[in-house]
Amino acid sequence: MIESYGFGKITVDGKKYRSDIVIYPERTVDGWWRAQGHDLYQEDIREILEYGPRLLIIGTGKFGMMKVGESVRNIIRDRGIELIVSNTPEAVRSYNEASGAKKTVAALHLTC
Numbered sequence: 530m531i532e533s534y535g536f537g538k539i540t541v542d543g544k545k546y547r548s549d550i551v552i553y554p555e556r557t558v559d560g561w562w563r564a565q566g567h568d569l570y571q572e573d574i575r576e577i578l579e580y581g582p583r584l585l586i587i588g589t590g591k592f593g594m595m596k597v598g599e600s601v602r603n604i605i606r607d608r609g610i611e612l613i614v615s616n617t618p619e620a621v622r623s624y625n626e627a628s629g630a631k632k633t634v635a636a637l638h639l640t641c
Contacts, residue, residue: 530628534621536591537640551577552624552635561636569597571604577634578604584611584627588620588637595638 531552532540539546541557549561563573569587571578577585585605589595593616605612613623617637624635 582634588617594641
């Protein structure tokens with residue numbers, strides 16, 4: 530459960546983070562880094578794809594600055610993974626609504 534989110538900070542299951550994160554059902558990975566910062570590529574989500582979630586929620590930042598290209602969206606969908614891409618405040622809401630019902634992963638950019 531995500532208890533709170535604000536620009537550059539998030540609290541997940543009582544623990545505070547100040548860098549981008551990936552939330553798996555059994556753990557949270559701090560310091561999620563992308564090769565091109567505000568552009569998401571397949572290699573940036575390789576571990577997530579190997580995990581094989583049923584639902585992947587991508588938070589593109591408070592103001593939605595991170596871009597998820599159509600080729601990445603297609604790779605995710607081709608693997609049968611349901612995808613939600615939205616700004617991070619909306620992604621947090623989506624995660625909290627869906628996390629108990631499916632094998633859900635959230636990849637969240639916390640700033641811009």
